[in-house]
Amino acid sequence: MYLGSGYGVKLNPNCILGYTDDETVMLDFDDTPFKKVKYWAQVAMKHFELGGFLILKSSENHYHVVFNHRVNWAENMSIVAWVSLQSNNQNMLRYLRMQCIKKSSTLRIGPKGEKPSPRIVYREGNEDTQIKEYLETRKFLKKRSGALVKSL
Amino acid sequence: MVKRLSVYGDYETTKWVIMKQRSWIQRRDGVWQRYWYKTRVKVTVEESGRYEFYGRGRDLYRAVRLAQHYMPKGYVEVEARDFIENPEEYGVPGEWIWREIES
Numbered sequence: 145m146y147l148g149s150g151y152g153v154k155l156n157p158n159c160i161l162g163y164t165d166d167e168t169v170m171l172d173f174d175d176t177p178f179k180k181v182k183y184w185a186q187v188a189m190k191h192f193e194l195g196g197f198l199i200l201k202s203s204e205n206h207y208h209v210v211f212n213h214r215v216n217w218a219e220n221m222s223i224v225a226w227v228s229l230q231s232n233n234q235n236m237l238r239y240l241r242m243q244c245i246k247k248s249s250t251l252r253i254g255p256k257g258e259k260p261s262p263r264i265v266y267r268e269g270n271e272d273t274q275i276k277e278y279l280e281t282r283k284f285l286k287k288r289s290g291a292l293v294k295s296l
Numbered sequence: 297m298v299k300r301l302s303v304y305g306d307y308e309t310t311k312w313v314i315m316k317q318r319s320w321i322q323r324r325d326g327v328w329q330r331y332w333y334k335t336r337v338k339v340t341v342e343e344s345g346r347y348e349f350y351g352r353g354r355d356l357y358r359a360v361r362l363a364q365h366y367m368p369k370g371y372v373e374v375e376a377r378d379f380i381e382n383p384e385e386y387g388v389p390g391e392w393i394w395r396e397i398e399s
Contacts, residue, residue, distance in 0.1 A: 156364050156392045157394075158305055158392035158393055159303050159305040159307075159363070159364065159392040160302075160303070161301065161302070161303055161360065162303075162304065163301065163302075164301065164302045164348060165300060248300070248348075250302050257394050277299075281299055281301070284299075284353050284357075285357070
């Protein structure tokens, strides 16, 4: 039984918890080393003037990138498509297609099976807009349920 | 501030399925005739689904907790407050399961 009445309730790790937004540029790098992820995050930030970014490690060689500036949905998908084509990343193209179907971007914030919650490994630039919102949501869930996002 | 959270994955639930069952009836002339009739059977099925919750922080957290027991009926985009007030409308009782997908 996972549901309880108090705080710090253990949630079922079999269901995945994600953060969804259509105005935040979010990238999912699968099977990519950290150096490449950092390089492409810096290139995208400078090219599209995204203000800053955050790199989170979801598992070995799997990283998420969240950018700071608010963009509209069309611009968002254009940036993700540009990065996936420039970096020749087939996994990101698949991620792009899935987000287009849903019409919003989602990144995992909770644990997934045996994988822990994504943790921050690198920050660059400003964190006052979209990154702030993203971090607030993570913090809120951590505060409400310690077991849910244990390794933030 | 309106936030959005997704809860997704694979789950196991019970479902009523209409199946055909074979039976026999003896006619007046003594011949046994086969016939089929429809019957409802409860089966356990594995499905995948997704909740897209939006709303205020406190409602969102309560909706996520409630989503542990109510499995989404496919792709469900709902305000957290509505889901809390009427979870049966958007979900069915079940259990989240872990299914490894090779990709």
